[in-house]
Amino acid sequence: MADPSSYRPKPGQIPDSPGVYKFRDEHRRVIYVGKAKNLRQRLANYFQDLAALHPRTRTMVTTAASVEWTVVSTEVEALQLEYSWIKEFDPRFNVKYRDDKSYPYLAVTLGEEFPRVQVMRGAKKKGVRYFGPYGHAWAIRETVDLMLRVFPVRTCSAGVFKNAARTGRPCLLGYIGKCSAPCVGRVTPEEHRELADDFCDFMAGRTGTYIRRLEKDMMAAAEEMEYERAARLRDDVEALKRAMEKSAVVLADATDADLIAVAEDELEAAVQIFHVRGGRVRGQRGWVTDKVENVDTSGLVEHALQQLYGEETGDSVPKEVLVPALPEHPEAVSLWLAGRRGSQVSLRIPQRGDKKDLMATVQRNAQQALGLHKTKRASDLTTRSRALEEIAEALGLDTAPLRIECFDISHLQGDDVVASMVVFEDGLARKSEYRRFQIKGFEGQDDVRSMHEVIGRRFKRYLQEKERTGEWEETPAPTGPVPAPQNDITDPGATDPSATDPDITDPGAVSGTTAPDPDAEPREDDGRPKRFAYPPQLVVVDGGQPQVAAAKRALDELGIDDIAVCGLAKRLEEVWLPEDDDPVVLPRSSEGLYLLQRVRDEAHRFAITYQRAKRAKRIRSGPLDAVAGLGETRKQALIKHFGSVKKLKQATIDEICEVPGIGRRTAESVAVALASAAPAAPAVNTATGEIIEEDDGGTTT
Secondary structure, three states: OOOHHHOOOOOOOOOOOOEEEEEEOOOOOEEEEEEEOOHHHHHHHHHOOHHHOOHHHHHHHHHOOEEEEEEOOOHHHHHHHHHHHHHHHOOOOOOOOEEOOOOOEEEEOOOOOOOEEEEEOOOOOOOOEEEOOOOOHHHHHHHHHHHOOOOOOEOOOHHHHHHHHHHOOOOHHHHOOOOOOHHHOOOOHHHHHHHHHHHHHHHOOOOHHHHHHHHHHHHHHHHOOOHHHHHHHHHHHHHHHHHHHOOOEOOOOOOOEEEEEEEEOOOEEEEEEEEEEOOEEEEEEEEEEEOOOOOOHHHHHHHHHHHHHOOOOHHHOOOEEEOOOOOOOHHHHHHHHHHHHOOOOEEEOOOOHHHHHHHHHHHHHHHHHHHHHHHHHHHHHHHHHHHHHHHHHHHOOOOOOOEEEEEEEEEEOOEEEEEEEEEEEOOEEOHHHOEEEEOOOOOOOOHHHHHHHHHHHHHHHHHHHHHHOOOOOOOOOOOOOOOOOOOOOEOOOOOOHHHOOOOOOOHHHHOOOOOOOOOOOOOOOOOOOOOOOOOOOEEEEEOOHHHHHHHHHHHHHOOOOOOEEEEEEOOOOEEEOOOOOOOEOOOOOOHHHHHHHHHHHHHHHHHHHHHHHHHHHHHHOOHHHHOOOOOHHHHHHHHHHHOOHHHHHHOOHHHHHOOOOOOHHHHHHHHHHHHHOOOOOOEEOOOOOOEEEEOOOOEEO
8 A cells, every 4th residue: 555645746846737637556557537627736635634535535545656647728628638548548446337238229321322220239330320229129120110111221231132132132121112122223322312311310300391291292192082192101100100109209399408317325326318309218328337436426427428428429419418417617518518519519407397307207217227236236246255255265365366367278189289368357357358378388288388388478477567667676586497588478369360259358459469579678658558467366277286386386486476376176176276285175155166167167268269269270271371472362363263272283384374463473382382282181071981082173972
């Protein structure tokens, strides 16, 4: 625990202008971000007597080891920078709202030549217009089904659309009149886009125009005695009215507003948002958060506004935002919202009338959401806390292991040997911290030696980060030989982008970048979490006494003696400790054992997924992979031109040069690679035992 006076800035050093400040811990992680109209006055509040601070603020300042700030010219700039830093650094002491579900939206892909209406979840995409969010996907589909009578917009996938265009036959919706069938040319792209625009206008709340137009057309058809057409128009009007009835009128027509309500207690808060467009409730969503900082209702509202509109522009920000309490600086927030929208935004508290009544409804929803969340989470929090306490007691740890790292080795008969590292913090998986390794120190199958190599490489990186950030003055002398630096530690997908695991959420992991070279020049510290920079309180290895001994030996060789190690053997689910001849046996009903099993199983899943991906890539490789500079596109062009690798192998260099994009030098390389390739083992039909031989056209038995 740090003493705030040890890093308190000198008097007069802090400016008295607007700005944003960051508190960092001893590992240089950003743990809190805040903004201030006057930095000097705001930061002075953190360095008063600890007894006078709020308990949460006291925890934050004693966890921090330094503070820094950035001066800006206006409060609006401070608001924008604070939002950017909170999103970038994910500070542990800042309020972070969590969506209590993934809400579905009704989306229209206006960026496509033939816009499509569909249900979408997740991050918003460019060129797509969204309506909602909605509580249930079925509610969207019912509304769309009613509206397709009047606005027969395409709803099919790209594959169905292309297949219909190829065959010249529309899908079922095209035959029953719920799609204008642009796939077969029944309407032009311009006519179909006009239908999509009308659909969007109706969903945006401009409903009266279309109802009146259809009613007028219906009356005209009746006067001309076109009774069948008049009946269809009557049914269209009824369909639109039923679609409108699904969202009740709550405010005056043409009112666009978002209503935000907050329900809170000492520990948690819930936020509910109603989206009103055209006077009707078009969407609803809710968030919950832990109150990890000392924040009141106005602060919670400001955080909610940042999260709600931080990525939105244009009409996604309504003309009016109604809140239960104004932020600390409402003028700055209003200007920020106006900048996001492109026009003036009214931010206020409803005082009377329909808007106040609707706000009371939103408030009741927030109270119910908070009560439901606490009911769901109470047992979960209790269980996780009990599990960590049981592990600490069973292993003789001084404190509960808030960060647990588990390692597993995976291979297939000694080939494609890989390892995984998974991380659990506070009993929950932290998938952005997952890492995976390739074993390159030796060939063959040796789980004990592999475990030693992986543990050594992981914690060697930890020591390098610790030394680079200046957390120690001198390197402790190792007690044994230190493994040579390995630069082949990879983030998920680093050496094999095609094998990226979908569970990985680290942006750097999926980009295909390798881990930094330990001999490279140290980079400027920007506060982002570094790979392998955080030490765990407990290392779990998948295995018994030999694997545990190997992991402990790797830590001893690096001079690390403050990290506990244990192993979980699969056969009897025994927990092994270093230098103990007998295992620790936890009760089968123990929550601690269940947590260790979940950690071990997750490490096994992550390792075997990576190993299977590497094996699949190796099996798929062929003689053309050895040709330097020959990419996937030209490989496919060669196979398509000749029909098979066997025919390509029989072709002359001049014949290979006839393939578009293949020059003579490449053709010579292809011929050499195919000539030197060893003949592949014949494939066998496992059902009949027959050998499958490849001929000019494909395969025969």
